[in-house]
Amino acid sequence: MGKRAAIYLRVSTDGQTVENQRADLTKLAELRGWDVVATYEDAGISGSKGRDKRPGLDNLLKDAKRRRFDIALFWAVDRLGRSTSAVVTAMDELEAADVSQFYFKESMDSSTAHGRAMLEMAAVFARLEREMIRSRVNAGLQRAKAEGKTLGRPRTKQDVEEAIMKARAENPNLGMIKIAKQLGVGVSVVQRVLAL
The missing domain is CATH 3.40.50.1390 (Resolvase, N-terminal catalytic domain)
Incomplete structure (x- = not known):
């Protein structure tokens, strides 16, 4: 067997x-x-x-x-x-x-x-x-920073942040999902702005 x-x-x-x-x-x-x-x-x-x-x-x-x-x-x-x-x-x-x-x-x-x-x-x-890959990625990030490149997600525009704050101020019970739908932005954007 x-x-x-x-x-x-x-x-x-x-x-x-x-x-x-x-x-x-x-x-x-x-x-x-x-x-x-x-x-x-x-x-x-x-x-x-x-x-x-x-x-x-x-x-x-x-x-x-x-x-x-x-x-x-x-x-x-x-x-x-x-x-x-x-x-x-x-x-x-x-x-x-x-x-x-x-x-x-x-x-x-x-x-x-x-x-x-x-x-x-x-x-x-x-x-x-794996460690060599991690080192290369980190070196690339450091080089990009040194060259003045912006890393990460783009910043939310000031007028969008203000619109989110205004929507919440006008209706404190309005949920993040509804605010996001009204303004055509992602829920994570609303969450981040309201956490400021």
């Missing part, structure tokens, strides 16, 4: 889909002769979020302890988590439950010492890449 496999799927935003991950991992399980017994999903949840904010990952780790499957399949190491410590912690939990892991994109199997070492290095490099 083949191994019982669990699939974990995650995308960071609601605009993305887990279907490509599902197709790749289902095909992998078929080719290896593994029986997919459970699928866990965190759609629209960043990998930087902790386990408490990722119900799919939390349930996968709980079911691993209950020995509901023998191997957990991930599309990539970064699907498991964004920080090295989070990835290693989850890997350790799976290992302690005697559950192997397979990472499709990296083609790494944690059931071997070599695979485990490679996975830990991949997690380190994923973190390094």
Whole structure:
């Protein structure tokens, strides 16, 4: 009898889909002769979020302890988590439950010492890449500021701010949504002006 496999799927935003991950991992399980017994999903949840904010990952780790499957399949190491410590912690939990892991994109199997070492290095490099991106973005923002460019949302025009204040002063019970509709502005604009 083949191994019982669990699939974990995650995308960071609601605009993305887990279907490509599902197709790749289902095909992998078929080719290896593994029986997919459970699928866990965190759609629209960043990998930087902790386990408490990722119900799919939390349930996968709980079911691993209950020995509901023998191997957990991930599309990539970064699907498991964004920080090295989070990835290693989850890997350790799976290992302690005697559950192997397979990472499709990296083609790494944690059931071997070599695979485990490679996975830990991949997690380190994923973190390094994120920090390099963050540094480049911050450098770009600093350069834009130095060049005198205005960053962020454009300021609300003075006459619009005055119209919002006047509408509220004339009718203190008038809600922000109604004021926004009357003046053709966003509710967040009304909220920000009234908070001044």
